[in-house]
Amino acid sequence: MALVALTMSAFAQTDSTEVKKDSVEEGFRFTTIDSVAITRVKDQNRSGTCWAFSTLGFLESEVLRIKGIEVEFAPMFVASKTMIDRATYCVRMYNEPKFAEGGSAYDVIYCMQHYGLVPKSAMPGIRYGWTEADTLPVFGELSAVAGGYLNGLTKQKKLSPVWREGLQAIYDTYLGKCPEEFEYEGKTYTPQSFVKSLGLNADDYVSLTSYTHHPFYERFALEVPDNWRMDQMYNLPIDELMAVIDNAIASGYTLAWGADVSELGFTRKGIGVVPDADKGADLTGSDMAKWVGYTADKKKEELTKRPLPEKEITQQMRQDAYDNWETTDDHGMQIFGIAHDQNGKKYYMVKNSWGTMRSDYKGIWYISEAFMRYKTNDVLVHKNAIPKNIRKKLSL
Numbered sequence: 001m002a003l004v005a006l007t008m009s010a011f012a013q014t015d016s017t018e019v020k021k022d023s024v025e026e027g028f029r030f031t032t033i034d035s036v037a038i039t040r041v042k043d044q045n046r047s048g049t050c051w052a053f054s055t056l057g058f059l060e061s062e063v064l065r066i067k068g069i070e071v072e073f074a075p076m077f078v079a080s081k082t083m084i085d086r087a088t089y090c091v092r093m094y095n096e097p098k099f100a101e102g103g104s105a106y107d108v109i110y111c112m113q114h115y116g117l118v119p120k121s122a123m124p125g126i127r128y129g130w131t132e133a134d135t136l137p138v139f140g141e142l143s144a145v146a147g148g149y150l151n152g153l154t155k156q157k158k159l160s161p162v163w164r165e166g167l168q169a170i171y172d173t174y175l176g177k178c179p180e181e182f183e184y185e186g187k188t189y190t191p192q193s194f195v196k197s198l199g200l201n202a203d204d205y206v207s208l209t210s211y212t213h214h215p216f217y218e219r220f221a222l223e224v225p226d227n228w229r230m231d232q233m234y235n236l237p238i239d240e241l242m243a244v245i246d247n248a249i250a251s252g253y254t255l256a257w258g259a260d261v262s263e264l265g266f267t268r269k270g271i272g273v274v275p276d277a278d279k280g281a282d283l284t285g286s287d288m289a290k291w292v293g294y295t296a297d298k299k300k301e302e303l304t305k306r307p308l309p310e311k312e313i314t315q316q317m318r319q320d321a322y323d324n325w326e327t328t329d330d331h332g333m334q335i336f337g338i339a340h341d342q343n344g345k346k347y348y349m350v351k352n353s354w355g356t357m358r359s360d361y362k363g364i365w366y367i368s369e370a371f372m373r374y375k376t377n378d379v380l381v382h383k384n385a386i387p388k389n390i391r392k393k394l395s396l
Helices: 002-012 051-067 075-092 105-114 139-151 163-175 190-198 238-250 277-284 288-293 296-303 315-323 370-374 388-393
Strands: 031-035 181-184 187-189 203-208 219-221 233-237 257-259 331-340 346-351 366-368 376-382
Touching: 031 238, 031 346, 051 075, 051 105, 051 257, 051 331, 051 376, 075 139, 075 163, 075 315, 105 203, 105 257, 105 376, 139 163, 163 376, 203 238, 203 288, 238 331, 238 370, 238 376, 238 388, 277 288, 277 296, 315 370, 331 366, 366 370, 370 376
Parallel strands: 203 233
Antiparallel strands: 031 331, 181 187, 203 376, 219 233, 257 331, 257 376, 331 346, 346 366
């Protein structure tokens, strides 16, 4: 019964009627074509932990697929383990690159493989709220304290053997201690035995990307700051990467998605599109003089309030945007479905981690095929979700 309720709740979020009434005439109207069960939308709040929330959401869907049960993992367990590892790396590199909150989907898989995972009930992760109502993560002070600690370490001629204990004490103070053993639904687990009980295997998951500065069908570490563990990703032509995404959804799998969301076409209302800003006046039917006088925010509003023609995205366009720093590793989310708008155009349904109140679709984003082709940095997926002909090329 819990599974049915969860699945129905997830699908209800994608109903095409979930559009603000005052925007129906000009707005987007979506019809779900296919979707995979997801767990509830969470809120990372003021913390740079989208990579943890999105990938744990992906793993929660994997548990639904494998075991047919609902589980909610603790993002702060993963954040604590990963930040200690990242700090250790930064110290060894004399704090170059600088310590930061960001991470990648692979950080979660690494944590699962080496440290395990725990349910949220075993590590709620919030110990610094000013009132009982403070339940969402706020990392400003935590990151400032941890960053200051690391800056001090890198100025020393020789480190003491207990510096990691000092750093761990900071994270334990703010997030709580990572449990070595816990009770869950009447049984006692360690983080590692909990993962095993859920049927998850880190070796089943692979990262994929699509760039031309490395050979296709080989692996390389994508050169972005948050891939500090140097995860080796399989490199595919963009058409084949898109085929993987489509095949995964059709086969009952979701994907963890690393993307650039600092684009004009990505809105806080739940839309991601690639309108041609240079043709903005023509696309929107605006008077050119009026269009030129619009602010950047007004242009964005005009270009994203209804379906418009989009750019045709090529492999070269992707590469140029990456090489020119126009595509950056901004955000992690979870791809779980396909929808069509009122004109029959294809969109991908994506679960975000900004809560349910910050978009028109209760925490779900609709990402056009053009945006997905253009601004995908990488995806993490179960290797069995990759079409057989592509798996053969990758020797998987």
